[in-house]
Amino acid sequence: MPSSWTVLISLHAIAASYSLIFGAVNLLSRPKGGRVHRIVGRIWVVSMYVVVLTSFGVRTIDGGFNWLHALSVLTFCTLTAGLLAIRKGNIKAHRSFMTGSYLGLLGAFVGVLSVPSRRIPQLAIHELPTLGLLILVLLGTAALTITGIAQIRKTSFIRSGR
Template sequence: MHPEWPVLIAVHAVAAAYSILFGAFQLLRRTKGGAVHRVIGRIWVAGMYIVILTSFGIRTLNGGFTWLHALSVFTFFTVSIGLWAARTGRIPAHRSYLTGSYFGILGAFVGVVAVPDRRIPQMAVNDLPGLVVWVACILLTAGFAVAGTALLRPARKPAEPAAADVL
């Protein structure tokens, strides 16, 4: 953890990074609804809820809230409705709400890195090797998680023997 990052901000940043990566993975996959989709989706949802909850502990210098906090409230509802939609078989609604939530976190990320006073841009200027190591660790661990889910794919059933093979 970077020495100037309180634990809350570090947890928030890591959860946001994972949410961006796992969300992109989900959106780019062709196959939806299987075991891999469900496991990665649960990881993504957990990351999103962590981002949402930790955001309320991160305030401006004068202790106030910003537009990002309003986005957190909105995202809490969109993620929750998207989960409910999946549970009740409303897949188009599930897709819409969670895709929108994903693009919301991307927008928040752009909003954060576009402000030079924020920690990530400051780290890019003042501690580029530390930022590179942080990003590499996030990418590596996310890659391991995705690769691990490949083990969840059901084994193919052996082909039925042909009638001539049985006799």
């Protein structure tokens, strides 16, 4: 990572990247509620909480907070509400809260990309090969994780005799 990337910012960006990937996998995959959905969902929720919590250490140039921090507070609430909803068996509320949280993540991502002075656009402008490598590593490790989860599902499926 470039020298302007602190450990906190790097952790935030990596967690946000995994949140984008695993959230998309869970929203687009079928069936819902199965073992793979639950495991990928747990990974997504943990990565989202990391994004939310680390966001409060990532400040604006003047050291303050901006609209992305307000989105972090809202996301913390919607993630928690989504978890509580599924624990109570309210699938409709769970789906709504989790989908809303993911859409908020996408909105924040677009917001970050739309400001040329932010770190990711600067990385794309000045160090495109590095950014490309980082994206490949993130996608590769996510794919390996999902493949591993799917294999666990198949193995347990075979063992159960179904």
